[in-house]
Amino acid sequence: MTKPIDSVWELPDHSRVKHEILRAYLDRWMPILSSKFERVIFVDGFAGPGVYKNGEPGSPLIAINALMDFTTKMGLRIPMRFVFLEADGDRYLTLKAVTDELRLELPEYVQLFVENAPFEDEATGLLDNIGSGGSGHLAPSLWFIDPFGYTGFPMKLIRRISKHPSSEVFINFMSGYVNRFKTKEGQQNAMNQLFGRDVGDELQDVSIDGCVSMYRRELLQQTDFRYCLHFAIAQRQKQGESWYHMVFATKHPKGFEKMKEAMWKTDPDGGFRYRARDSESGQLLLFDGPDCEVLRRRLQSHFQGKCVRVEDLEAFVVEETLFLVKHLRKPVLDPLEAAGEIEVIGRTRKNSYKGCQIRFPTQPRRG
Ligand SMILES: C[S@@+](CC[C@H](N)C(=O)[O-])C[C@H]1O[C@@H](n2cnc3c(N)ncnc32)[C@H](O)[C@@H]1O
Incomplete structure (x- = not known):
């Protein structure tokens, strides 16, 4: 200042x-x-x-x-x-x-x-x-x-x-x-x-x-x-x-x-x-919510062709990215699973990832 x-x-x-x-x-x-x-x-x-x-x-x-x-x-x-x-x-x-x-x-x-x-x-x-x-x-x-x-x-x-x-x-x-x-x-x-x-x-x-x-x-x-x-x-x-x-x-x-x-x-x-958008009000920028597509791409390229425990995925999100654990399941894993782009292995409860492994295909379908 x-x-x-x-x-x-x-x-x-x-x-x-x-x-x-x-x-x-x-x-x-x-x-x-x-x-x-x-x-x-x-x-x-x-x-x-x-x-x-x-x-x-x-x-x-x-x-x-x-x-x-x-x-x-x-x-x-x-x-x-x-x-x-x-x-x-x-x-x-x-x-x-x-x-x-x-x-x-x-x-x-x-x-x-x-x-x-x-x-x-x-x-x-x-x-x-x-x-x-x-x-x-x-x-x-x-x-x-x-x-x-x-x-x-x-x-x-x-x-x-x-x-x-x-x-x-x-x-x-x-x-x-x-x-x-x-x-x-x-x-x-x-x-x-x-x-x-x-x-x-x-x-x-x-x-x-x-x-x-x-x-x-x-x-x-x-x-x-x-x-x-x-x-x-x-x-x-x-x-x-x-x-x-x-x-x-x-x-x-x-x-x-x-x-x-x-x-x-x-x-x-x-x-x-x-960045103050407006010097009078000093309002913060308007927010659109997190761009979890960035996280999705990062995970797909990093884990391509691998099978990973969900806990390891979470640790990766926390330690290697700017995202939080809460950005993983609903915003990224759910849509990937729905689109058939990951396989969830070992699921014992509907919609739960607890204790599961995630298999990422060798070639992700989207870029
Ligand atoms: C940016 S202001 C601090 C504002 C304060 N941290 C806050 O957020 O309310 C910087 C302050 O550091 C003091 N200052 C300058 N050089 C210093 C030094 N070498 N050691 C400690 N304080 C110093 C200045 O006098 C000034 O009050």
Whole structure:
């Protein structure tokens, strides 16, 4: 986004989308981890002032609200540690004031750290301390990295974060800015830090999408993260629009699945992109529903000539595609079976795929 000068600014529509995904993911992430671990950490590395000009919550409050709502609704104890970092002095003071108000309402087992510090220094210190004592492992953590630009979160730091067993990152990758400044004089070092290696003139001819693809590739190659998703968001600016990409990375299929659900929830047609169609209303694009034909083609070409257990098909959908398990049976398998394009083996109950195997013919009939 255009970098605001004020310590508090108006919430633009595109940021609401980012917040929607964050909240949808937290709603899924918190219950899963809290049921298994003694401590769970949410780091908001570029926390902002915590509140927008018209009172809307910023990311730190969104995270606290997710916890409070969940605790109230489910009556469960979530041993959360919130770490909010903000480098700007005025924004930190605002953040401190709004979080201090909430601190009193938090259960005693919830920890809240609010620091006036740059993300890179503080995160490095945190990771150094873990290495020097205890198990050497960080509790399961989600790191929300939401800067104005593309500095302050070098790949070497992301790599360190990824070394911990249940760590995940959700990064605002300012692809439009990266694309605009990638070859500007004096930016080479910043680009090398961001991508984690000497990128030379590789960025020269790549588009905005190419910048994101390259970042994703580097994330998957240089860190321990195995799964990566991104959601494209367009922001309106005086000189047109500029894109940024919310990039999520995890080692766990479950995290991948849950973030996909969060993104599908935000963009039900599965395009994983948002562009304000109308600057007045800021309406999201109209949705047509998921294009499950894409999934059908993918399955047919991948499993052509094979016989596969339904559970393996589901695992493939979750781990290897942008689709969810719910997109498999009714939208894809039912019509394929009706058209005689798959054979369902071992069915014991009408219309059920439970325990079945699916045989894909050597040559699918449609393209
Ligand atoms: C995009 S805003 C954050 C918005 C916030 N995450 C939200 O969604 O409500 C980026 C914030 O990072 C702060 N910032 C800039 N450089 C930083 C750094 N190196 N470390 C931590 N915070 C930084 C800025 O002052 C600004 O408040």
